[in-house]
Each structure stands twice: as structure tokens, then as C-alpha cells.
Amino acid sequence: MNTLAEENYLKSIYHLSLNAENVSTNQLAALLNTKASSVTDMLKKLADKELINYTPYQGVTLTPPGEKIAINIIRKHRLWEFFLVEKLNFKWDEVHEMAEEMEHISSNELIDRLDKFMGYPKYDPHGDPIPDCDGKIKVHDLKPVSAIEINESGIICGVRDHSAGFLQYLEKQGLTIGKKIKVEDIIEFDRSMVLQLETKTVQISREVANNLLITL
Template sequence: MNTFTEENYLKAIYHLSLQSGSVSTNQIAASLSTKAASVTDMLKKLAEKELINYTKYQGVTLTSPGEKIAISIIRKHRLWEYFLVEKLNFKWDEVHDVAEELEHISSKDLIDRLDDFMGHPKYDPHGDPIPDSSGKFKTHELKPISALAANEIGVVSGVREHSPAFLQYLEKVQLIIGRKIKVIEINDYDHSVILLVEDKKIQISREVANNLLITR
């Protein structure tokens, strides 16, 4: 088995890879709130174990075993988040830190039974897809609300940012997963958007429109 730290590095590299392909030392350091020198040290160890492809100064990618581990951590994280919200009545902005701990519990049997217990959910409370027992998952094609034009519609299906502040705001204005929305008007000047949500008009800033994802 790997240490918590190694698992956190693999997970960080996985998430960063989704956006940029190859991942830099500094990106990892920022994402883990650590120093570039520490990252270099760890990259050597992970490369030694053949969990990443690493050549000095050139950034890293995950190997296939490394990616498998990263996905299993993400599966655990998201299933635990689902459990916390659906069974233990946590709010969606409260679960991240606890799930960060729970995701390192090693037993695969445990997580598969938890998955059974909850009826194999496909998405976590933030709309992120939950990999199945073999690591497969498909993400629905999401786009930010800011990509819609006036009169277009969609269903809130995910978020690009997971900070408690952002999630609490969304909860407050009832822009939660599953809500149907319609774009009424887009402000030319500041790109704020007026939406119809549950028959009420609400206005959201460009930032929010960028970080709130919809399907259809």
C-alpha cells in the first residue's frame, strides 16, 4: 500500500492532468500547499515506484498503475461524500474535509459494500461522477452557464469550484443539482446573467456563471 501522502500526490496530479495534460512541479506544490522542493523529492519516489512518468524539468504524467490508484481514491472520496450527505444529513458544503480523511481508508471491500448499501450512485453531491468498482465512469458533457445564450435552458449538474462559500451561496439561492434554469438576459457590460429558477428571476455574476455547470 501507499502512504496518505503518496495518495494525495497521485490524486492532485490526476486532477491537474485533466486540465493541462502534463503537470508541473509548481502546479503540484500550489495544489497541495507545499514547496516545490518537497514536490521534487516526492516525484522521485513516485517515479521510482513507476506510478508517474517523470523527467527532470519536464513535468509529470501518471502511469496506468498511478492513474488506477488516483481513480480509486476519487471513487472513495465521492462515495463517502454521497454517504455523508444522503445518510448522515451533512450539507454539501460540509463534506469535503471529512471525505479527505475517509478516502484513505484502504479496504476495497468496505468501499464496494458502501457502494452497494447506497445503491450505486452515479454522481456525488456536487455532481461529480463516481467511478465504479472497476474504475470506469462517464462524465456527462458539462458546460458553464456562461456558455449559454439568452433563452437557452439547462439543468444544474455540477460545479467547477468546491469552496464552502460558493456552495453555501448556491444553496441559498437554490441553484442546486437538478434545478432547471433558463437564461433570461445577459448583461453586456459585466456579463452577469439573469436566470429563471423555479419561476423566480435571479441574477448571478460572471464568476458564478463560469463556475456553475449545466447539462443539455
């Protein structure tokens, strides 16, 4: 099997690949809280194992086997997060760090049984899709609240920022997964948005609107 560090690199490359064709050394260094030179060393190692395609100075992509490993780790991460929230009653802003450790428990049999135990959930507590045991990921395309107009509405289905601070803020405003919102007004000055949420209205900054995802 692969080491913990290797798994974390593959997972990070996968996440960064969603926003850019090739993932750069510096992007990885920033995400993994390490130095560019350390990243280069690891990229060589992963390239030797044929888990990534690496051309010096040109960034990397995952090979099919590398992607398979990355998706499996993400599957584990999201299933454990679901477990922590649904079975152990943690809040959605409390589970990330624990799941960062649990995603490295190696047994696939274990994770498949956990999946069954919880009834094959499709989304984790932050609305991110949970890959199935074959690595397939349901892609529902979401848009940020900031992308809709006055009088349009949608259902909160995800977040772009996963930080505990942002999640706590949303929780306090009642802006949680599954809630229906409608744009009542957009303040011209700073483009902040006034939302209708159940019986009340809440005003959110453009920054928040960019990080809150909905389906129409």
C-alpha cells in the same frame, strides 16, 4: 500499500491532468499547499515506484498503475461524500474535509459494500461522477452557464469551484443540483446573467456563471 502523502500526490496529479497534458511541479505545490522542492522529492519517489512518468523540468503524467490508484481514491472520496449527505444529512458544503480523511481507508471490500448499501450512486453531492469498482468514470460533458445564450436553458449538474463559500452561495440562491434554469438576460456591462429559476429570477455574476455547470 502507499502512504497517505503518496496517495494525495497521485490524486492531485490526476485532477490537474484533466486540464493539462503534463502536470508541473509548481501546480502540484500550489494544490498541495507545499513547496516546489518537496514536490520534486516526492515525484522522484513516485517515479521510482513507477506510478508516474517523470522527466526533470518537464512535469509528470500518471502511469496506468498510478492512475488506477488515483481513481480508486477519488471513488472512495465521492462515495463517502454521498454517504455523508444522503445518510448522515450533512450539507454539500460540509463534507469535503471529512471525505479527505475517509478516502484513505484502505479496504476496497468496504468501499464496494458501501457502494452497494447506497444503491450504486452515479454522482456525488456536487455532481461529480463516481468511478465504479473497475475504475470506469461516466463522462457526461457539461458546460458552464456562461456558455449558453439568452433563452437557452439547462439543468444544473455540477460545479467547477468546490469551495464551501461558493456552495453556500448557490444553496442560498436555490441553484442546486437538478434544478432547471433558463437564461433571461445578459447584462452587457459586466456580462452578469439573469436566470429564470422555478418561479423566481436570480442574477449571477460572470464569475459564478463560469463555475456553475449544466447539461442542455
